[in-house]
Structure formats: structure tokens, C-alpha cells
Amino acid sequence: MPIRHSIIHRIDKKPDGSPSILHLAAAPLVSTPGQEALHQGLNETYNAKQGKVWGLFHEESGAYPFSRWLREYLASELDFTAFTTIATEHLKRLLDESNLATGAPVLIAHYTQGMTDYVFIALLHETESVVIEDDLRASVVRNVDAGTLHFAARINLSEWQNNPASRQYISLIKPKGGSRAGLAFRDFIGCQEGIDGPGETRTLLKAFSDFVESEDLAEEAAREKTNALVSYASSQSKLGEPISLEELSGLIDEDRPKAFFDHIRSKDYGLSPEFPADKRTLNHFKRFTARTEGLSISFEAHLLGNKVEFDQGRSQLVIRDLPRQLIDQLKRDATSR
Structure with a gap:
């Protein structure tokens, strides 16, 4: 220096x-x-x-x-x-x-x-x-x-x-x-x-969650991509440097380095090409993911205790405020029976 x-x-x-x-x-x-x-x-x-x-x-x-x-x-x-x-x-x-x-x-x-x-x-x-x-x-x-x-x-x-x-x-x-x-x-x-560093970081994490869901990734693959995002963003924050969406996209998927970047642009999240990562927001980001017998569950850690409640004694999850699209699908299915 x-x-x-x-x-x-x-x-x-x-x-x-x-x-x-x-x-x-x-x-x-x-x-x-x-x-x-x-x-x-x-x-x-x-x-x-x-x-x-x-x-x-x-x-x-x-x-x-x-x-x-x-x-x-x-x-x-x-x-x-x-x-x-x-x-x-x-x-x-x-x-x-x-x-x-x-x-x-x-x-x-x-x-x-x-x-x-x-x-x-x-x-x-x-x-x-x-x-x-x-x-x-x-x-x-x-x-x-x-x-x-x-x-x-x-x-x-x-x-x-x-x-x-x-x-x-x-x-x-x-x-x-x-x-x-x-x-x-x-x-x-x-x-x-x-x-707005915290706001941009929250939007990035939302875009990433949507991307992982749209890709229908296996649990291990989703975890690897999450780790790549958090590691890169934390490293940039430590250096005092901004996140570059193009650089991040290449790290998330080396075989398709533009996939995540194209997802962000096509969905119009309004993210800046470069912005500072907010460490506090990153620290709260963690995904719980599991798949078994036709059931796939994935949610961010900050939802636990809010929209998602874990009953440890019964090994059950209670999910509140279901997405409107899912509610409509369930209603249509119940009506057709």
C-alpha cells in the first residue's frame, strides 16, 4: 500500500x-x-x-x-x-x-x-x-x-x-x-x-434463492453455490471492494459463467453491476435444503422462527404465509377431487 x-x-x-x-x-x-x-x-x-x-x-x-x-x-x-x-x-x-x-x-x-x-x-x-x-x-x-x-x-x-x-x-x-x-x-x-448496501445485498440473496430454485439443484450443488457466494462476498467486504455480479456469476457456475448474471438481468431485480456487500446481511444468510421421496424443501435461515417453525419433538415444520401460486394450485387440486 x-x-x-x-x-x-x-x-x-x-x-x-x-x-x-x-x-x-x-x-x-x-x-x-x-x-x-x-x-x-x-x-x-x-x-x-x-x-x-x-x-x-x-x-x-x-x-x-x-x-x-x-x-x-x-x-x-x-x-x-x-x-x-x-x-x-x-x-x-x-x-x-x-x-x-x-x-x-x-x-x-x-x-x-x-x-x-x-x-x-x-x-x-x-x-x-x-x-x-x-x-x-x-x-x-x-x-x-x-x-x-x-x-x-x-x-x-x-x-x-x-x-x-x-x-x-x-x-x-x-x-x-x-x-x-x-x-x-x-x-x-x-x-x-x-x-443502499444492505438493500442491494438482500436483493442479491433473493435473486440467488430464486436462481437456485429455478435450477432445481441437488442439495449438495445448492450448498456449494451458496458457499461460493458467501465466500466471495465476504472476501470482497474484507478487502473493502464491491461485489461484481459478472465475477460472482462465474464463481457460482464455472461451466456456465453467465447463467446467474443472465438470470438477474432477465428478471430485472434492479441490482447495480457492482455494489458493496453488507456483512451483517450476509451473516444472516444460510439455506436449509433437503429432498426426499418427491418432496423438496429449501428456505433461508432468517425465516426460521418467523414464517417457518421447527417442532423438534415431532420432527415437523410449520410453514406460514404460503406463496399465492402454491395456494392456488392446492385449491384447484382440492376442488378437482
């Missing part, structure tokens, strides 16, 4: 309600093993975060100036230090208005991963610990906890610059409970939601 530029400014805030104080770095950080380890740890923590917002910039305006400054930096009209200084001053004003209880170091980094350029912005979480110096005196030191992130965003610069129609080049940790500080950080980035 080559880091082009990285800098840390600090917003100091006392809990007495007084305005915060901004301490600006004079120059970007010099690359060191410690800096690399910090970035790597933050990147892993960010990728593992669930429930992120995926979206795009609001139109440039006085209320949302960050994208203009970023554009000027990329055009070499601002150097990295000037760009981050202006941006952090703006962030300080927004956080003061939101009554942020405590301050934090502000990390802004421009880095490359593979063929893609990113800008990453985070308010770092610090902890204090006591160390014993060589002269045996105790000192309090601040440590950055790379495993904790509450305010962070990542901008895919390559996607933003090369795909003007994209609605998912920004990802951002979703503010918990609509916190004022979290909303202020979102407004600082100028991010509006463009892709």
Missing part, C-alpha cells in the same frame, strides 16, 4: 465547552515503519467495519467545499499540506458546532492500492498509558488505537475521476444513532448516500 502523502493535524478540545484549538502540522509525515503499520492497521479496521454508507459528493457549494479543495489538490493547484490545512480548519468549525466532547488527531492520507488511488480521512482514537522512563520516573503517553474507528471515510479517487456516473466512490462509517459529531463529519466530506 504505497503512501503518496500522509499528515496528522490535531484538534484539541477540553470538556469545559470552550472552543477547540487546532494544531497544524507544517509538513507531511516522513515514511517510517511505524507510519506504515498505523496505516495498515487503520485500513484493516476500516474494511472490517459494518454498516458503512456508500455514496457520492454533494454538488460543490459553500456548504460542501471539500470536493472542490480535493479537486484543486489533484490538479496541483494546492499542495498536500495546504489542502489538508484548509480541510481540517473546516472540520474543526463543524465539530465545534456539533459540540464534540473531546478532540482528536486528524489523519489524512493519499495512497495507492493496486491500480486505484484513494484518500483516507479519520479522526484517530487515542488512549493513555503510563510508562516507566529510564530514570524510573512514571510518564503518561498517548497511544493511537488503530483497532478503533468511529469517524472515517475513504474516497476512491480513480472511480470519482474516471466514472462520472458512479454513485459509490465514497464510503463512510455510518454515524451511530445520528450523533451530531458523526453527522458533522459526514457533512465535512460532503457525502450523500448513493447505494
Whole structure:
């Protein structure tokens, strides 16, 4: 993960309600093993975060100036230090208005991963610990906890610059409970939601369930395809990369790599070609499948206890809210007897 530029400014805030104080770095950080380890740890923590917002910039305006400054930096009209200084001053004003209880170091980094350029912005979480110096005196030191992130965003610069129609080049940790500080950080980035990750993931799983049913697959084959989907989607989520429907289709059925993709398009599920996987939705996805003596049963785990009830003592399933098509078939059969 080559880091082009990285800098840390600090917003100091006392809990007495007084305005915060901004301490600006004079120059970007010099690359060191410690800096690399910090970035790597933050990147892993960010990728593992669930429930992120995926979206795009609001139109440039006085209320949302960050994208203009970023554009000027990329055009070499601002150097990295000037760009981050202006941006952090703006962030300080927004956080003061939101009554942020405590301050934090502000990390802004421009880095490359593979063929893609990113800008990453985070308010770092610090902890204090006591160390014993060589002269045996105790000192309090601040440590950055790379495993904790509450305010962070990542901008895919390559996607933003090369795909003007994209609605998912920004990802951002979703503010918990609509916190004022979290909303202020979102407004600082100028991010509006463009892709509903959980909704897209639920639709994908529905499309997959329909596909498995239409293919009339044996239990083992259905389980293998389910595992392929969950494994791929989870891997992409861990890497911070979106699901590609064409790539997923090829993994689900190597002999017919376009089968699942064509099923999605022909049924018009409205899925984006690429979208971020929602880990929480994936974790709830599991299929129970069995076939015996002319009877085929298949349902998703999240229906258990809701539409499907298992009576363990009698080894029975109770199914509620039967599909209308099945009800009509059963009625017609009962009438004809």
C-alpha cells in the first residue's frame, strides 16, 4: 500500500465547552515503519467495519467545499499540506458546532492500492498509558488505537475521476444513532448516500434463492453455490471492494459463467453491476435444503422462527404465509377431487 502523502493535524478540545484549538502540522509525515503499520492497521479496521454508507459528493457549494479543495489538490493547484490545512480548519468549525466532547488527531492520507488511488480521512482514537522512563520516573503517553474507528471515510479517487456516473466512490462509517459529531463529519466530506448496501445485498440473496430454485439443484450443488457466494462476498467486504455480479456469476457456475448474471438481468431485480456487500446481511444468510421421496424443501435461515417453525419433538415444520401460486394450485387440486 504505497503512501503518496500522509499528515496528522490535531484538534484539541477540553470538556469545559470552550472552543477547540487546532494544531497544524507544517509538513507531511516522513515514511517510517511505524507510519506504515498505523496505516495498515487503520485500513484493516476500516474494511472490517459494518454498516458503512456508500455514496457520492454533494454538488460543490459553500456548504460542501471539500470536493472542490480535493479537486484543486489533484490538479496541483494546492499542495498536500495546504489542502489538508484548509480541510481540517473546516472540520474543526463543524465539530465545534456539533459540540464534540473531546478532540482528536486528524489523519489524512493519499495512497495507492493496486491500480486505484484513494484518500483516507479519520479522526484517530487515542488512549493513555503510563510508562516507566529510564530514570524510573512514571510518564503518561498517548497511544493511537488503530483497532478503533468511529469517524472515517475513504474516497476512491480513480472511480470519482474516471466514472462520472458512479454513485459509490465514497464510503463512510455510518454515524451511530445520528450523533451530531458523526453527522458533522459526514457533512465535512460532503457525502450523500448513493447505494443502499444492505438493500442491494438482500436483493442479491433473493435473486440467488430464486436462481437456485429455478435450477432445481441437488442439495449438495445448492450448498456449494451458496458457499461460493458467501465466500466471495465476504472476501470482497474484507478487502473493502464491491461485489461484481459478472465475477460472482462465474464463481457460482464455472461451466456456465453467465447463467446467474443472465438470470438477474432477465428478471430485472434492479441490482447495480457492482455494489458493496453488507456483512451483517450476509451473516444472516444460510439455506436449509433437503429432498426426499418427491418432496423438496429449501428456505433461508432468517425465516426460521418467523414464517417457518421447527417442532423438534415431532420432527415437523410449520410453514406460514404460503406463496399465492402454491395456494392456488392446492385449491384447484382440492376442488378437482
